Amino acid sequence: MSSNSDHHIRVEHTDGVATIRFTRPSKHNAASGQLLLETLEALYRLESDDSVGAIVLTGEGAVFSAGFDLEEVPMGPASEIQSHFRLKALYYHAVIHMLARIEKPTLAAINGPAVGGGLGMSLACDLAVCTDRATFLPAWMSIGIANDASSSFYLPRIVGYRRAMEWLLTNRTLAADEAYEWGVVNRVFSEADFQSRVDEIARQLAAAPTHLQGLVKNRIQEGSSEALESCTEHEVQNVIASVGHPHFAERLAMFRSKEMRSSALAVDLDAVCGGQ
Structure with missing residues (x-):
């Protein structure tokens, strides 16, 4: 060895x-x-x-x-x-x-x-x-x-x-x-x-969610050399794939129950939208 x-x-x-x-x-x-x-x-x-x-x-x-x-x-x-x-x-x-x-x-x-x-x-x-x-x-x-x-x-x-x-x-x-x-x-x-x-x-x-990071990498790598129509079509394909993953269902449930407010990955929409 x-x-x-x-x-x-x-x-x-x-x-x-x-x-x-x-x-x-x-x-x-x-x-x-x-x-x-x-x-x-x-x-x-x-x-x-x-x-x-x-x-x-x-x-x-x-x-x-x-x-x-x-x-x-x-x-x-x-x-x-x-x-x-x-x-x-x-x-x-x-x-x-x-x-x-x-x-x-x-x-x-x-x-x-x-x-x-x-x-x-x-x-x-x-x-x-x-x-x-x-x-x-x-x-x-x-x-x-x-x-x-x-x-x-x-x-x-x-x-x-x-x-x-x-x-x-x-x-x-x-x-x-x-x-x-x-x-x-x-x-x-x-x-x-x-x-x-x-x-x-x-x-x-x-x-962070690895499967989403992989989709981001793919789109940034490929998207910079694609036509707009091709880029956005591939983006929506990735969106459809991501919402079929169990991670999305978990996150959606957390968001709706407002448990995500304390998460490090949360987006505070009240703060972003000025409380409206």
Whole structure:
């Protein structure tokens, strides 16, 4: 049996939250082929684990992830190098696709620099928070390869066309405060408060109705590239599916009996409507 030191990630379970932690701090949590495959396998398991309501992605040590592990690139002819990158890209893209498609909320807890493919994985998560010492660098231009890891999909959607072009073409590093200003992260926390705030957000996500969160993810992912008519038709299909779930009947009964007033998920309609 493999020891824990043979693995490149660790999966931790607490209060309905599964944390996938990259455990290669001596390599700046660079994404080896093994790390990517272990992450993919973990996501497959967590997808069908009903005890898990939210998934956190983070790094061990001072770095979130340095992206592709360039030490694994073979020192051979161009065809051999291209074959290596083709295979690694398949692993990377499979992880990113799972982060986007898994019907549970995903939170990137960016504990330090997020570089290249590490940045790409954080962009693919539903939410992202970082420490005030985190930095963000595309890096592809500086190492001589084209941008990858879903950056051409997510960056224009998250930061806008002009900023995406600026960032990728100039390859400059964003500090945490600028990353927040651009929408790359949802929140920035101090180093001292970071873990407790990550835990708090993750528990809140895990406590919410997972099936509804999955429907939200599907519509936001797909709706941004659909025509209005197609988007609204898929929305109503999701509404019909959600009201057929036992959760809706329970919530409707609570609302009608006003028991929901004390719920953390309640909407106080009297307050919203000015008491009318």
